[in-house]
Amino acid sequence: MPITVQRVKTFIKQTFLAAGASAEHSSLAADALISADLRGVDSHGVARLAGYIRLWEQQRLNMQPNIRIVHESPSTAVIDGDLGAGLVVAPKAMQIAIDKAQKAGTGWVAVKNSNHFGIAGYHAMQALQYDMIGISMTNASALVSPTFSKDRMLGTNPIAVAIPANEEPPFVMDMATTPAANGKLEVCERQNKDIPQGWAQTKEGKPTVNNKALKKGGAMLPLGSDREHGSHKGYCLGAWVDIFSAVLSGANYGPWVPPFVSFLSPPPNPVGEGIGHFVGAMRIDAFRPALEFKAHMDNWIQTFRKAQSVEGQPEVQIPGDQERLIEQERLKNGIIIHSSVMNELNQLADKLKIDRLK
């Protein structure tokens, strides 16, 4: 049975409140986390709520962070997330970027000492309501090998860019810099299906279709899959995200990024603080009148939507189309939560003495 979006959001908020977060922070976290469920990225939504709480119990996540600017210029800032949830820290960073953009045309905020921030697209989309372009990136614990390597050196390091249009819905790209996100391997595992060649490699760096490749010490491959198909470009993209998120901010980078899961310890000898994000906001009318820009975005979107499909293939999509359709459906019909996730959430509710989700 599906549960209404509002009910799940309230549950997330109550969970954060019960763990000691302020009302404001609990609301920010609930909005950010539910956006993943709404947009169909089930692996990054309420299914992760218990994980945030476990990190808090281990004192690896601070529910009362003092989030503050530690360095700034007219168009930039670095903020220290004080080990808060990325779900709270990233929206604060994005608000600073938007405020800077109001005055300077653009605003760019690098974040250190944070935790997992949910889906990248949500944070980028915060800029849209101000007629701004939003950008967000985050690093993540190492699962991906650079081209030619067998070592895990980079996270799936996503990039999101949200661009407003006028009559058309916005252009929203939100992509891991790997052929498939980690959650897709888990889906294959649950369905007892092989993964496609080009997604992962064994511990020795050999090609594999084993859906347990990561659990056996293997690694994910960068977007492009192999050298001949441009995996060095996927490696570049992941490296770019890592450097902007963590070397600019003073967070941990590469193999030092702490894991999200509480059963894995953070790597020893950290090179920075927590995980890192990088967000930006660009005021459209710092480039050209907003209505003029948005009219051309409408034309861009309509032109690409009309591109002819290959026979037997679906219609051409605009980045964000698929997620928006799922969002419309779920706002109307509610969210279906997997029974194992539901059990975990109800145990969490009992422990925190809040109402069970169902």
Add this chain to the structure above:
Amino acid sequence: MPITVQRVKTFIKQTFLAAGASAEHSSLAADALISADLRGVDSHGVARLAGYIRLWEQQRLNMQPNIRIVHESPSTAVIDGDLGAGLVVAPKAMQIAIDKAQKAGTGWVAVKNSNHFGIAGYHAMQALQYDMIGISMTNASALVSPTFSKDRMLGTNPIAVAIPANEEPPFVMDMATTPAANGKLEVCERQNKDIPQGWAQTKEGKPTVNNKALKKGGAMLPLGSDREHGSHKGYCLGAWVDIFSAVLSGANYGPWVPPFVSFLSPPPNPVGEGIGHFVGAMRIDAFRPALEFKAHMDNWIQTFRKAQSVEGQPEVQIPGDQERLIEQERLKNGIIIHSSVMNELNQLADKLKIDRLK
């Protein structure tokens, strides 16, 4: 026989001078164009010089452009390249971005009404000498199909990011948003070899290994090659570059981008002016002290260089390594110019009444 870099550079400068460009613009163009030959991107260097002149003869390239800011904010500008060579317009745009970054922390310049700008990496690297990160992108005439489509809608739209280090050489990524750059298909054609699956498709959108696929009306595929391996992500990246380069600036986008080659006419009913670029500069110390950042970049680079290789594979490279090795070799030993290119350049010299290259 190789020719010294200085001799080729002088030849490029004299060519632009003979076509009526100012001494300053001729120098800018020569520096930008030779950088491609130096870095081993032979398809984008002096081999294209005659192409620029043919566009000028057709009045599709202005040798005396009045490059000017048409819109700005403290951290942004849009410039009108007045149909100048991108080799001249983009360095001017990058200088404006750097000047803005000096004051505002970052500077971002969208460019309209330009032409082909050579290699993206060169422009990004201009920021390095100021302890800044440089970014550059450009759109290009449509050769790439979005996922599911058989129409050519996007160029190979490259992204370059240059990041300074301290003792290590800089991190310089410069990548087309396709599995392989267009020039690689031409190399396969000259060598009479099949292209790998996943680089291109036929006019009908079927997979192909035919090295003449593009000439037969086919299209290049986005990075990721097919949906299962993330081609929708390559499509997102190419679209992002197109929108930042052309919709922000007022240039032509998507299928309206004018071709570089003079034997193809620009598409009718343009939606903007010329082709578009987008460049940015970010002052490192707008985020954290430059020396601190660069020490961590050294550590990042050294850590990734030490990542273990898969047995039988080359060592892990840092973006920019390969191009820098070629540059060192060519600065020492000179550049070998293909005989067909040499013939074309000598005919050009005769026509413009300048000294033959050899």
